[in-house]
Amino acid sequence: MKRAYNFNAGPSALPLPVLQRAQEELLNFQNTGMSVMELSHRSKEYDEVHNKAKQLLRKLMNIPDTHDILFLQGGASLQFSMVPMNLLHEGKVANYVLTGAWSEKALKEAKKIGETHVAASSKEANYTHIPALEHIQLSERTAYLHITSNNTIFGTQWHEFPDLPVDLIADMSSDILSREVDVKKFALIYAGAQKNLGPSGVTVVIIRKDLLENIPDHLPTMLNYNTYSSSNSLYNTPPTFAIYMLSLVLEWVDEQGGISIIEKRNKEKADILYRCIDESKGFYSPHAEKGSRSFMNVTFTLPNDELTKTFLAEAKERGFVGLAGHRSVGGCRASIYNAVPLEACEALADFMREFQQRFI
Template sequence: MKRAYNFNAGPSALPLAVLQRAQQELLDFRGTGMSVMELSHRSKEYDEVHNRAKQLLKELMNIPDTHDVLFLQGGASLQFSMVPMNFLTDGRVGNYVLTGAWSEKALKEAKKVGETHIAASSKEENYAYIPANESIQLSEEAAYLHITSNNTIFGTQWNEFPDADTDLIADMSSDILSREIDVAKFALIYAGAQKNLGPSGVTVAIIRTDLLERIPENLPTMLDYRTYSTSNSLYNTPPTFAIYMLSLVLEWVKEQGGVGVIEKRNQEKAGVIYAAIDESDGFYAPHAKKDSRSLMNITFTLPNEEVTKRFLAEAKERGFVGLAGHRSVGGCRASVYNAVPLEACEALAQFMKEFPKYFG
């Protein structure tokens, strides 16, 4: 079986061992005679899957008892609306740090709900860096400070999270579980699963439970975090197969040795590709400034559009998938999420070293 070198930005690579386990259990899940997709979400068998996923996430991320884990749908894009609907109450201001397209979209949705304020931004340099923490200027009556921890399009990542004098909320869709963090620092973390947690279809929210007391009454039921917290995310039919896959990915992370081991591996993987960029005498130009570089999404440009097209065509011939950059940056992007093996990164780096000699 030949597997592609999968550098897709999302949905992205899943661990081979997880796919093989799902394949083994697809037709008969643990002696039920049914696929996990066919199980009732009220059944004992699915209940074990659901609660195991929650327990593993709490264990791997060291989530304190002050926080609850919710499984939702709609991706991070729905969270852009849910966050202000639940927490941007009258007289308060939603504060946003702009570091890319997704933070812009989050701000756009918040403006529909209430008053907002841009606390810091790197837009003037096409989001090539993360603003320094000391540059963040909160508004008066701040309801929360919203950040995007990793920016898939621009290849930047927060290395040090702000110590804000308000509740810190983070969209961690593209780097959750990729490094150790202090969850207690955050009032709310949310993430679409399709980068590091599993397949698309489920969104994880880690919420400090005292925030639930601030939610206004009369919100639509499915847009109210309390609905999911009080029902163990089982108010309606959850994305059961996606949660099952999430549980398998979490088992895999645990088997690897935990998030600390994954983080060191991610540093090594990214380092291999960044070295190929930095040692290319300018043939590959990084988009992100060095102190803001992402371990998940590595963005770079080539001398011109013609060379870029030749690079991508040759890369495809060699089995590399998903390397085209976003139109906002151009060039190329290698997304090296948890499930992308070191061997794939080494193969890409070797190709990058060879390309200027033979195809540049």
């Protein structure tokens, strides 16, 4: 069976060996006579899947014992509310750096909970870059500083993180597990799974344990991080199949040689596409400035809308899926998450050069 070149922004490509393994085990997981989807979340067999996912994530990301790993639902969008509900205490101010649509949405939810402050923003430049670290201006009484590590819509990414005397929180939904990160620098990391971790349905939260001690008691049970920490994320039925798929993806990353190898491969993939764009003499125009370019989402435009439509139509005929830019910015976007193979990026670059020669 011929597989598509999948450049979808999310849900996105999954490693073929992971899909094949899930296919093999779908009807009879570990001789239980049941699918993982049918197992009780209180069973020994599922318990092993659940804990293996946590153990592999801790190993691969080098997560210290000071931090807990939680499995939640609701995607990153629910975390936009849960973060301030749990961590924005009375008299404190939540600080946000605006680098795109998702950080704007995170700020919008925080405003409903308490006092907020925009510590830096590149909105005036249509989010073409990540603000310089020295331009971050914290408020007084800062509760935390929130960033979005990678911006899928605009194709920008933080390549250096703030090092300030406040708790740093990051939405890493679209670049978690794609590069080595010093988890100790972060008070909390959250990520929807549907980019690099697995299918949609599970959200990973990595939280420094001391933060749990000061969470307000009045929060609804299912919106309190302590509920998940104290129950090993098994207070109610978790998204068991999504966590199973997460564990398989983590196994695959481990088999590849870990995150350092994945990071090297991701940079190679991005370089192939950015080189093609830069050598096109303006036929393809990148949205992101060079110092802020994402290794996960390569965004670019063509000379006009008609050419863009032709490009996307021909690309689809050639088996390239998901190249249309986000509806809010248009143009094109190649999302090259961990499971997108190098060969797909090489094939896309070849098509882009061929297309340019025909329409230059």
